[in-house]
Amino acid sequence: MMETPKGLRLHIALFGRRNVGKSSLLNALTGQQVSIVSDTPGTTTDPVEKTLEMAPLGPVVFLDTAGLDDAGELGELRTERSLRVMQRADVALLVTEGESWGEHEARIAALLREREIPFAVVQNKADAYPAAPGRAHGPGVLEASVSVIRASARDGLGLAEVRAALERLAPERALHQPPLLSDLLPDKGVLALVVPIDTGAPKGRLILPQVQAIRDSLDGRKLCMVVTEEELPDALGRLRHAPDLVVCDSQVVHKVDRDTPSDIPMTTFSVLMARFKGDLTALAQGAGALTRLTPGDAVLIQEACSHHPQKDDIARVKLPRLLQKLAGGELRIAWSAGKEFPEYDGAYKAVVHCGGCVITRGQMLARLRAAAASGCPMTNYGMAISLAQGVLRRELSPFPDALRAFEAACAHP
Ligand SMILES: Nc1nc2c(ncn2[C@@H]2O[C@H](COP(=O)(O)OP(=O)(O)OP(=O)(O)O)[C@@H](O)[C@H]2O)c(=O)[nH]1
Ligand code: SF4
Ligand SMILES: [Mg+2]
Structure with a gap:
């Protein structure tokens, strides 16, 4: 089965101090032993990645990280690696041990806010900490809009709430991609894709933007024709009506520009990908x-x-x-x-x-x-x-x- 490309998956990252149960939470949420768990702080050293289908979010990538309170020369390197993972997160879980909240948690929350990454706080190990009266309450420094969830990776408490929070927080742009090109064509519009097959082309297949363009035109019920730049003039000559759009690879744009009459709209995969x-x-x-x-x-x-x-x-x-x-x-x-x-x-x-x-x-x-x-x-x-x-x-x-x-x-x- 063809997997959904990573570039189209929601990326969910777990951050927190060492030993708070980030890896245990990942394992509990995915129902698999993805990350190694131990009571020795600093068990996760390099970021761990797991792709899976998770209802109702669909295809996701979970990113488990090393604790952000790690010290020493190696620890600082690990912390830096974990922070870099933030660049890839569409949504995050800030994992704490019970209700404990200190400078590390405050820093992580500040960084997530700065990067506009929506997050929820997961107060893990709820089985080991007596429940506070009423709903789980977070540190006063957080806005009321931030969800604070009491959970236990050990006995499964709160996991459904964590999943619901992820669904709520997932940004629209991550879950619902705009069309790549079908919105640029009329109903049953004709599309000509120009794909060079040179030494740079991978053997026996097309590259992802080309595949996505074909798929999007099929999804949008367009009439799609795929040719190399050499065949484009012949192909245009055989059509009874001019195509509604010509899309080519940037490497042949000069030739395609010359061969495509100026009244036919033309663009490149790069421009389409830039918009998408x-x-x-x-x-x-x-x-x-x-x-x-x-x-x-x-x-x-x-x-x-x-x-x-x-x-x-x-x-x-x-x-x-x-x-x-x-x-x-x-x-x-x-x-x-x-x-x-x-x-x-x-x-x-x-x-x-x-x-x-x-x-x-x-x-x-x-x-x-x-x-x-x-x-x-x-x-x-x-x-x-x-x-x-x-x-x-x-x-x-x-x-x-x-x-x-x-x-x-x-x-x-
Ligand atoms: N009681 C209890 N213990 C837990 C829970 N979740 C994790 N633990 C324990 O906490 C310890 C640390 O768990 P990990 O999942 O390795 O924690 P981590 O945050 O990934 O730790 P590092 O990778 O070292 O940063 C282990 O001994 C776990 O068994 C929980 O919900 N309840
Ligand atoms: S466009 Fe090329 S270089 Fe960039 S991520 Fe895709 S394959 Fe890699
Ligand atoms: Mg870990």
């Missing part, structure tokens, strides 16, 4: 910043997964070449790859991010927020390539707000 995954308008604005690059500027190229670089790798070879052409000279380029990301250095004149197919919309938005907070404009690979090829305006024209943001960013530094 994050904030197209902010990313279009970030593309505008690339027009102001000058030699010597620092630029970060960022990927959300750490795949093995290929010959002629886009991040290592093609993009740097294009960006330096835009800047008119050498740039200081840095790279980062992985599900978690380092702090954005305010010195970057631009961050150019990949399509982020393996991360969730919430995770992409967290990256955009963090970059904006450091004053770094962010755009994505595809838009950078299209800008260098002079076709970005056409690609953005199906999205007037994004086009306006791009034009404004080009005009005003």
Whole structure:
């Protein structure tokens, strides 16, 4: 059975001090022995990940972390790793031991709030602490809207409430993805997808954004045609009516732009993914910043997964070449790859991010927020390539707000 890609799963993270029962709670919620449990504080060292189907939330990823009160050199490294997990959380559980609440809990709550991650407090080990009269009450420092749940991973008390809280807290954007493209086409509209089959294409399959585009057009009952860039002119010639939309891979956008009559709307998978995954308008604005690059500027190229670089790798070879052409000279380029990301250095004149197919919309938005907070404009690979090829305006024209943001960013530094 094909699994739901991680990038479309709700990510639920557990945070708290050591030994409060985070791993036990994960095991109890999933009904599986996912994480090792022991009474020795510091049992979980590296983040543990578990994907599963959880009614009524659907496909989720649970992330168990090391205690955030770990000290010493190794402990600090673990704490840092746990904090990085926050970058991936759509929703969180702050686990405490009974009603105990101290500086670590307050710090975790502050960080979650700062990152706009909805959370509930789970007062675990309720079996070992006498119930306070009335409902579970949380520390006075928390807003009344934060759910505080008395629970016991040992005897199952409160687990149904924890599940209900997760369902309530899960942000709309994480549970209900907007369509990738079907809303751009009329009923039974005709879509032409242009997919290059070059040395960079994975053997025997399509990449995720292409598969998602086909699936979304089928879901929306559109008429979808998939061709390579070489066959596009023939395909267009054979259609009785022009397609309602042409979508191509950024790598062939130049040719597809030439071969597609100017009255047919055209865009790229990158632009569609930017809208689906994050904030197209902010990313279009970030593309505008690339027009102001000058030699010597620092630029970060960022990927959300750490795949093995290929010959002629886009991040290592093609993009740097294009960006330096835009800047008119050498740039200081840095790279980062992985599900978690380092702090954005305010010195970057631009961050150019990949399509982020393996991360969730919430995770992409967290990256955009963090970059904006450091004053770094962010755009994505595809838009950078299209800008260098002079076709970005056409690609953005199906999205007037994004086009306006791009034009404004080009005009005003
Ligand atoms: N009485 C009681 N003990 C519990 C409960 N949940 C966990 N424990 C015990 O608390 C201890 C720590 O549990 P873990 O699940 O390993 O705690 P953790 O927060 O993951 O700990 P670290 O990975 O070290 O940060 C173990 O001895 C568990 O058996 C509970 O609901 N009630
Ligand atoms: S680099 Fe980005 S777009 Fe490419 S596969 Fe990895 S996550 Fe997906
Ligand atoms: Mg643990």
